[in-house]
């Protein structure tokens with residue numbers, strides 16, 4: 131039996147992992163998993179509730195548990211991680227051991243635009259912040275996280291990354 135292809139998307143909050151992942155899975159006819167959504171469904175709580183009631187530490191434990199479960203699946207898939215997933219526990223090493231990881235690198239200006247557009251309160255990391263505070267938070271998060279994201283096997287940069295570009299990068303990767 132051929133080894134199933136497991137594609138894991140990583141990147142900053144708002145970089146488009148969920149949106150892009152869904153489109154990529156549809157195009158490849160692969161199963162799609164969004165780690166944040168999987169946690170919310172299984173725990174019957176929103177990410178915001180888990181942060182507020184049980185704290186970020188508990189969320190990071192759950193995140194690693196669900197990540198391991200998905201990565202150990204026998205079928206191929208596209209997995210969109212949460213923005214912080216690669217940066218806690220040994221998650222990024224685990225991702226690289228078991229999948230082809232892809233970093234979606236988007237400019238801070240575009241991240242801000244997208245996060246401002248999204249429903250307030252959807253992302254606990256940015257809860258209650260004004261635009262100036264969000265810019266600082268994006269810069270700080272990227273400074274802490276970029277080294278983890280850069281461990282990905284493939285990096286795609288730009289504010290309008292297409293699924294066709296990733297498919298062509300995947301073909302080069304396996305060539």
Ligand SMILES: Nc1ncnc2c1ncn2[C@@H]1O[C@H](COP(=O)(O)OP(=O)(O)OP(=O)(O)O)[C@@H](O)[C@H]1O
Pocket residue numbers: 141142143144145146147148149150166210211212213214244245247248253289290291
């Ligand atoms: N290529 C794109 N161009 C413009 N807007 C986009 C693009 N991709 C995603 N968006 C928009 O940006 C916002 C964030 O996208 P998305 O939720 O997919 O990001 P994410 O990386 O999954 O974030 P998180 O880490 O918080 O889960 C959404 O409103 C989405 O519609």
Ligand SMILES: O=C(O)C1=C[C@@H](O)[C@@H](O)[C@H](O)C1
Pocket residue numbers: 142143166177211212213214215253254255
């Ligand atoms: O950047 C982060 O740390 C997070 C991003 C989201 O995808 C969620 O996983 C959660 O809100 C934490």
Ligand SMILES: [Mg+2]
Pocket residue numbers: 147148149164166210211212
């Ligand atoms: Mg997402």
